[in-house]
Amino acid sequence: RPMIPRSRNELGTALGWAVETETDPSMATADWLVQDATRSSGIFALVNDPEVSIDTLRQLKEAFKAWRVMGENSRDRRMAACCYALVIAAGLVHHGERISTQSDSALHRSFQSLRIEMQYAEHVRGLVDQAIARLDVPGTD
Numbered sequence: 838r839p840m841i842p843r844s845r846n847e848l849g850t851a852l853g854w855a856v857e858t859e860t861d862p863s864m865a866t867a868d869w870l871v872q873d874a875t876r877s878s879g880i881f882a883l884v885n886d887p888e889v890s891i892d893t894l895r896q897l898k899e900a901f902k903a904w905r906v907m908g909e910n911s912r913d914r915r916m917a918a919c920c921y922a923l924v925i926a927a928g929l930v931h932h933g934e935r936i937s938t939q940s941d942s943a944l945h946r947s948f949q950s951l952r953i954e955m956q957y958a959e960h961v962r963g964l965v966d967q968a969i970a971r972l973d974v975p976g977t978d
Contacts, residue, residue, distance in 0.1 A: 880920050881960040884927040891932045898924045898936055922947040923961060926968035933971075941972040948972075 883889055883897070901924065904917035926948060928936040937944065948965050 880923065884923045884961060884964055887931040889927065889931070891928060891934050891936065894924045894928045894932075895936050898928075918947075919951060922951055923964070926951075926961075926964055929971045930964055930967045941974050945969060945972050945974045 883893075898921060901917050901921035905914055905921060908914035908917050922944075925935075925937045925939075925944065928934050939947075948969050951965050952962060
């Protein structure tokens with residue numbers, strides 16, 4: 838069973854590991870959560886892999902949701918929000934399942950933000966574009 842941080846202390850341990858091993862701690866933490874839960878090499882590999890189970894995506898969604906709130910700084914919280922949206926997009930695209938209760942409009946805004954603002958958008962643009970196409974939002978063909 839993977840060790841997904843469930844408390845501020847456990848998350849602090851994960852973040853400490855990330856700071857020690859990577860130049861970008863926020864990205865390293867996201868990749869660590871993914872690597873600990875799956876065999877994927879990181880968040881971008883995971884969300885682009887159609888073989889990743891919907892249950893794994895749900896589990897990671899919850900981990901990233903918690904990290905959005907418990908992140909130690911704004912950079913961590915922003916990375917968590919991006920990863921949260923990415924696993925939701927992966928659920929839509931690879932499994933045709935919605936793993937979020939957010940409205941199509943709210944998801945559309947999140948996915949558009951990923952396309953525009955995310956530092957690593959080139960790794961996920963295809964996924965995000967496909968997820969946007971699956972939403973029922975007027976004027977988004």
